[in-house]
Amino acid sequence: MTKPDLTAALTSPSADATLRLYRDWAASYETGFVAEMQYRLPGHVAAAFVAAGGRGPVLDVGAGTGLLAENLRALGFTDEIDGLDFSPEMLERAAEKRLYHALFRADVTQSLPLTRRYNGVTSSGTFTAGHVGPEAFGPLLAVANPGAQFALSINERVWTAQGFDWVLADLQQQGRIADLQLIEVQVYGEAAQRLDAEHANDHAQVALFRAV
Numbered sequence: 001m002t003k004p005d006l007t008a009a010l011t012s013p014s015a016d017a018t019l020r021l022y023r024d025w026a027a028s029y030e031t032g033f034v035a036e037m038q039y040r041l042p043g044h045v046a047a048a049f050v051a052a053g054g055r056g057p058v059l060d061v062g063a064g065t066g067l068l069a070e071n072l073r074a075l076g077f078t079d080e081i082d083g084l085d086f087s088p089e090m091l092e093r094a095a096e097k098r099l100y101h102a103l104f105r106a107d108v109t110q111s112l113p114l115t116r117r118y119n120g121v122t123s124s125g126t127f128t129a130g131h132v133g134p135e136a137f138g139p140l141l142a143v144a145n146p147g148a149q150f151a152l153s154i155n156e157r158v159w160t161a162q163g164f165d166w167v168l169a170d171l172q173q174q175g176r177i178a179d180l181q182l183i184e185v186q187v188y189g190e191a192a193q194r195l196d197a198e199h200a201n202d203h204a205q206v207a208l209f210r211a212v
């Protein structure tokens, strides 16, 4: 079911459709998609965040089943990590791992029911087609402390198509973010070539920047 799931996810027409998709996908997400496609993004984002000197408390956005927290812990990161996702079923899987200090069910495109307390903001796989656009940057900057390190994957399919390049440059010009750096990474491993030629060579930018 890997290809139908991924295609449906990337062409989701609405937030409600995305919620239904993850409701049905949560139980098999890691044993199917993640394992079969050798999904690498959480590892790339975690490595970039740690290498940039990221520290907690961290908010992991679109936390899903908790793979980014798992990768941060595997790198020896011991600071507090909170997770946020709008899918209750994905959050249930994340909770089972007991890696997050707190988990919040919220839509990241709306004002968040959180206080400004984060020194780090991470995200893998959430800024992509059929998911979340640059409108989430406002709500995220509102909960980030000055100097907070961001590490967000942004799929190449939406990088210019949804104006991420323009919005990040504009935020930098306005002095709301600083130290913008991009690292291009491959989303999937070699095994994806045999399973899903349409997505196997997908790339993403890991956008590193600091809140001002």
Ligand SMILES: C[S@@+](CC[C@H](N)C(=O)[O-])C[C@H]1O[C@@H](n2cnc3c(N)ncnc32)[C@H](O)[C@@H]1O
Binding pocket: 015, 018, 022, 041, 042, 061, 062, 063, 064, 065, 066, 067, 068, 084, 085, 086, 087, 090, 106, 107, 108, 109, 123, 124, 125, 126, 131, 132
């Ligand atoms: C591809 S999964 C990535 C999960 C995890 N970060 C990973 O890398 O495995 C995308 C996640 O974003 C969440 N998501 C999509 N739109 C969202 C929104 N507007 N607000 C919060 N979470 C959202 C989905 O529920 C899903 O768990």
